[in-house]
Structure formats: C-alpha cells, structure tokens
Amino acid sequence: MPNVMIRKNDAGDLLFYVAKKDMEETIASVELDNAEQWGGEVELTDGSRWYIDPISPPPAFPTTLRFKRGDE
Amino acid sequence: MSALTREETQALIQEVLEVYPEKAKKDRAKHLAVNDQSVEQSKKCITSNRKSLPGVMTVRGCAYAGSKGVVWGPIKDMIHISHGPVGCGQYSRAGRRNYYVGHTGINTFGTMNFTSDFQEKDIVFGGDKKLDKLISEIEGLFPLSKGISVQSECPIGLIGDDIEAVSKKQSKALDKPVVPVRCEGFRGVSQSLGHHIANDAIRDWVIGNRDGDESFQVGPYDVAVIGDYNIGGDAWSSRILLEEMGLRVVAQWSGDGTLSEMELTPKVKLNLIHCYRSMNYISRHMEEKYGVPWMEYNFFGPTKIAESLRKIAAAFDETIQANAEKVIAKYTAEYEAIIAKYRPRLEGKKVMLYVGGLRPRHVIGAYEDLGMEVVGTGYEFAHNDDYDRTIKEMGNATLLYDDVTGYEFEEFVKKVKPDLIGSGIKEKYIFQKMGIPFRQMHSWDYSGPYHGYDGFAIFARDMDMTINNPCWKKLQAPWQQPADQEAAPLAASA
Numbered sequence: 001m002p003n004v005m006i007r008k009n010d011a012g013d014l015l016f017y018v019a020k021k022d023m024e025e026t027i028a029s030v031e032l033d034n035a036e037q038w039g040g041e042v043e044l045t046d047g048s049r050w051y052i053d054p055i056s057p058p059p060a061f062p063t064t065l066r067f068k069r070g071d072e
Numbered sequence: 073m074s075a076l077t078r079e080e081t082q083a084l085i086q087e088v089l090e091v092y093p094e095k096a097k098k099d100r101a102k103h104l105a106v107n108d109q110s111v112e113q114s115k116k117c118i119t120s121n122r123k124s125l126p127g128v129m130t131v132r133g134c135a136y137a138g139s140k141g142v143v144w145g146p147i148k149d150m151i152h153i154s155h156g157p158v159g160c161g162q163y164s165r166a167g168r169r170n171y172y173v174g175h176t177g178i179n180t181f182g183t184m185n186f187t188s189d190f191q192e193k194d195i196v197f198g199g200d201k202k203l204d205k206l207i208s209e210i211e212g213l214f215p216l217s218k219g220i221s222v223q224s225e226c227p228i229g230l231i232g233d234d235i236e237a238v239s240k241k242q243s244k245a246l247d248k249p250v251v252p253v254r255c256e257g258f259r260g261v262s263q264s265l266g267h268h269i270a271n272d273a274i275r276d277w278v279i280g281n282r283d284g285d286e287s288f289q290v291g292p293y294d295v296a297v298i299g300d301y302n303i304g305g306d307a308w309s310s311r312i313l314l315e316e317m318g319l320r321v322v323a324q325w326s327g328d329g330t331l332s333e334m335e336l337t338p339k340v341k342l343n344l345i346h347c348y349r350s351m352n353y354i355s356r357h358m359e360e361k362y363g364v365p366w367m368e369y370n371f372f373g374p375t376k377i378a379e380s381l382r383k384i385a386a387a388f389d390e391t392i393q394a395n396a397e398k399v400i401a402k403y404t405a406e407y408e409a410i411i412a413k414y415r416p417r418l419e420g421k422k423v424m425l426y427v428g429g430l431r432p433r434h435v436i437g438a439y440e441d442l443g444m445e446v447v448g449t450g451y452e453f454a455h456n457d458d459y460d461r462t463i464k465e466m467g468n469a470t471l472l473y474d475d476v477t478g479y480e481f482e483e484f485v486k487k488v489k490p491d492l493i494g495s496g497i498k499e500k501y502i503f504q505k506m507g508i509p510f511r512q513m514h515s516w517d518y519s520g521p522y523h524g525y526d527g528f529a530i531f532a533r534d535m536d537m538t539i540n541n542p543c544w545k546k547l548q549a550p551w552q553q554p555a556d557q558e559a560a561p562l563a564a565s566a
Contacts, residue, residue, distance in 0.1 A: 023456075
C-alpha cells in the first residue's frame with residue numbers, strides 16, 4: 001500500500017508518483033472519474049494496475065493518496 | 073552524429089564487459105546502454121539507483137554527503153554540526169565551493185567545520201550529552217547563527233542516539249530551529265538518499281515555520297531558485313537574469329541561501345528547479361501543501377538559456393514575457409561574439425561526461441553551442457527519471473553508463489577517444505596521465521560560474537584552454553616520436 005502523489009503535468013495528464021520507488025508514470029485510465037467520485041481501478045501507461053476505494057467528492061490535485069496494488 | 077554506429081557501440085560495451093565473471097557481467101550489463109531516442113521510458117534500457125557491488129570501483133558518495141555536503145551545507149546562516157567522528161566533516165569542509173556573502177564566523181558559517189568529534193567513550197556511553205553541550209557552546213560562541221542542523225554520521229544510527237530529543241530540548245532553550253537530520257552514511261545506495269532525507273528534514277522542520285504569518289509582503293512575480301548551489305557563483309549569474317526579467321527572487325536554495333529565505337519559499341508564485349535530482353522532493357511537497365507549481369529549467373549555454381527564459385516567462389504575464397525577450401536580445405551580441413571566438417577552435421571535438429545530479433544532461437546544450445559533441449554521458453547516482461530526461465538530450469547511438477566503474481570508464485575512453493572528459497577529481501589524474509584533456513565538472517575545476525550568459529563566457533574559455541593547451545603535444549619524449557610526425561596527438565602514449 002504505497003503512498004502515491006497524484007499531480008497534473010503540463011499537458012493535463014495525471015502523474016502517478018511513488019516517492020519511495022522514484023517511480024513516476026502517467027495514468028492511462030481511471031475507472032471512476034466524474035463529478036461525484038474518483039478512484040477505483042487505475043491503469044498506468046506501463047501497464048501496471050492499482051486500486052483505490054472511490055473518493056467522494058473527487059480530490060483536488062496534487063494530493064497524496066494510499067493505493068493498493070491491483071492484483072492484491 | 074556520433075562517430076560510432078549503434079552496432080559498434082553495442083560491441084564496445086560487450087567487449088568491455090568481457091573481463092568480468094559471469095555474475096558481475098550480468099549485473100553490470102544492465103547499467104550500460106546505447107542511447108536510443110525512440111525509447112520513451114529509460115527503465116527499458118538502463119538500470120539505475122542500485123547498490124554498487126563490492127569489487128567494482130565506484131565513485132559514489134554517502135547519504136551524509138548528500139545531506140550535509142549538498143543540501144544543508146550551503147545554507148550560510150545556520151551552523152551544521154557533523155555529528156560523529158571528525159573525519160567526515162573535516163575532509164569535506166568547504167570543498168564544494170558554495171560561494172556566499174557574509175562574515176564567516178560572525179553571521180555566516182559556510183566554510184567552517186563544526187563536529188562533535190566522537191571518541192571511544194561516546195560510542196560506548198552515547199553522545200547525546202556531548203551534543204547537548206556542543207549546541208550550548210555554539211550558542212555562546214556564535215550567537216548570530218539563525219539555526220543549527222545536526223547532520224548524523226554513521227555511528228549515530230548504529231548506537232541509537234536520540235538526537236531528536238536533544239534537538240527539541242535545545243530548540244526550546246535557544247528559541248532557534250535545531251534540526252536533527254538522520255542522514256547516516258550507510259543509508260541508501262548513494263548520496264541520492266541523503267538528498268531525500270535532507271528534503272524531508274526541511275519539510276518537517278523548516279517549511280512550515282511561517283505558516284499563518286502574513287507579515288511577508290508577497291508580490292505577483294515572486295520566484296524561488298531551487299537546486300542551485302552557487303558553485304563558483306552559479307546562482308548569482310542565474311539570479312541576475314531572472315531579476316532583469318522583472319521577477320523577484322525570494323529564495324536561493326541553497327547556495328548563498330539563508331534559513332529565512334527557505335521559510336518564505338512556500339509564499340512564492342513559482343519554484344524554479346535547476347537540480348531536479350536533489351530538490352524535486354521538496355518542490356513536490358510545496359506543490360501539494362501550498363499549491364506552488366514548479367518547473368525545471370536549464371541555464372547552461374545560450375540555446376538552453378533562451379529556451380528556459382521563455383518557458384519561465386510563459387508562466388507569468390505579458391510584461392515578463394516581453395522582458396524575457398529583451399534580456400535575450402540584450403545578451404545576444406555578447407554570446408555570439410563568444411561563439412564566434414571559440415567555436416572555430418572547438419568545432420567537432422568529442423566530449424565524454426560522467427558527473428552527478430543534473431550536469432550529464434544539462435551541459436550538453438552548452439557543448440553543442442560551441443560545436444562540440446557529447447558522445448557519452450552517465451550519472452553517479454541518478455534514478456530512472458533522470459535517464460528519461462537524458463535520452464532526449466543525447467544523440468542516437470551514444471553511450472550511457474550508470475554508476476560506471478573505474479575500469480569500464482577507462483576502457484570506454486580508450487576506445488571512443490574523446491577530446492575532452494568532464495568528470496570529477498577522482499577521475500582527473502588518471503585521464504590526464506593518459507594524455508586526455510580533462511575538466512572537473514563538479515567544481516568547475518576551481519573556475520566558474522558556468523550558469524547564465526556570464527557563465528557561458530567562462531565555460532567557453534575554460535573548455536578552449538583545456539583542449540587547446542599546448543601541453544598535450546608534449547606528452548611523448550622527442551626521441552620516442554615517429555620521425556615523420558611532428559607531435560603525436562593524444563592517446564598515442566596511452
């Protein structure tokens with residue numbers, strides 16, 4: 001369950017940054033991304049999958065959230 | 073383009089790896105790569121930030137070096153205690169040439185060494201009492217210091233001293249920040265973790281100090297220069313360009329920087345990051361907590377400076393954007409004259425770099441402005457995100473080497489035969505004795521500044537006087553020189 005900082009890059013894409021691992025990836029898709037809630041299954045451009053319980057209302061980025069690995 | 077093709081470079085790597093035993097070969101192969109600009113993510117071609125294995129020679133530093141030497145050390149109005157045995161502080165004292173203004177020993181302490189000088193009894197009985205006494209003595213002798221940081225050396229973590237408790241107690245007693253930093257040298261694989269630990273200590277003990285204090289007059293054009301350590305005056309030659317643009321530089325991190333500047337940084341409009349590797353952590357934190365955006369820039373060489381000035385200006389209004397163009401126009405004649413003077417002398421020369429932090433990629437533009445070509449580059453302690461940024465800057469089929477060993481670097485140089493090597497003091501004399509011109513790119517070989525337009529003039533002069541120095545033709549005794557050749561070029565004797 002790593003702490004992940006989510007921030008927007010210049011192009012407006014969401015970046016998924018794990019400080020401990022120095023991993024920074026672009027988020028390819030988010031399961032739930034609407035006015036009421038944000039979260040669920042998150043897929044990154046490198047193909048890895050992560051999960052977070054949907055947050056309502058959607059958080060303001062940048063922010064730090066706790067994710068689970070998608071396969072757990 | 074590079075002189076070597078992709079296949080030749082690949083073959084060169086294989087050849088160099090040949091001497092290693094099977095296991096070491098497999099491990100080292102992951103750290104050496106041929107650059108391919110089409111690769112999006114560096115982790116597909118190069119492995120970085122891994123532990124150096126015993127038996128191979130590495131030039132990496134330790135976490136203490138990353139924290140005391142790089143991030144905290146240059147903060148001039150604080151006293152940084154090297155807590156532990158005397159050597160770590162003394163042998164690194166003032167070696168990095170972080171210039172500053174002030175009266176050393178009165179209100180600034182940059183070049184001084186403060187240490188608790190651990191003895192056997194401190195290891196056996198613990199050193200907390202000594203630290204406590206030391207801090208009281210510092211306060212008596214140097215009352216104008218604005219704060220104290222306790223930089224742990226290895227034994228502190230090993231014997232389990234509680235430096236946090238001492239710091240808290242003394243901070244209260246002195247009414248000054250006393251910052252415990254857990255940067256024991258054995259942590260992590262290189263100095264890189266020291267940067268991270270130092271950033272976290274700043275986050276926990278410094279950044280929040282002025283929350284809720286609105287007495288600082290904020291302006292619309294406030295910026296902070298982050299990750300510029302003022303080596304040889306770098307931050308000053310960068311700062312004047314930003315100020316000429318109409319921006320107000322509130323803080324310099326951490327070259328010629330002060331504690332209060334750092335405390336005020338969360339109030340700026342934009343953080344400008346030069347050394348991404350050592351200070352991205354705190355910038356990310358400020359973005360998250362205070363909503364201060366950050367941006368990387370590059371002040372090496374006129375092409376990159378103009379690019380960066382425009383990029384910085386784009387974050388502000390039209391006045392600043394117009395000013396940026398004015399600044400670029402103002403210096404155009406100056407840098408064109410420099411290029412006209414030195415480019416004919418340096419055109420086509422090949423350079424190999426092996427440094428740390430940001431320089432293996434940032435200085436490429438400056439060399440290219442002089443018509444030179446970087447044929448190999450590598451970092452001591454980079455992570456994948458640094459290589460992501462490097463791949464685009466480097467030409468195709470050039471060499472990339474991570475945490476290169478002494479043997480590999482020498483072999484690469486023998487085969488690639490560059491005209492100049494830019495690396496550190498540990499490499500300098502080996503390559504000079506091999507007859508290859510060399511510049512230290514950590515300390516600018518006691519020259520500098522190299523940042524900004526003013527720095528570019530010095531950079532160009534230094535590269536010229538190194539490469540075109542007549543001494544390189546005198547390396548072979550006259551009677552050993554072939555008769556048909558006046559002066560054998562370099563590497564003939566190597």
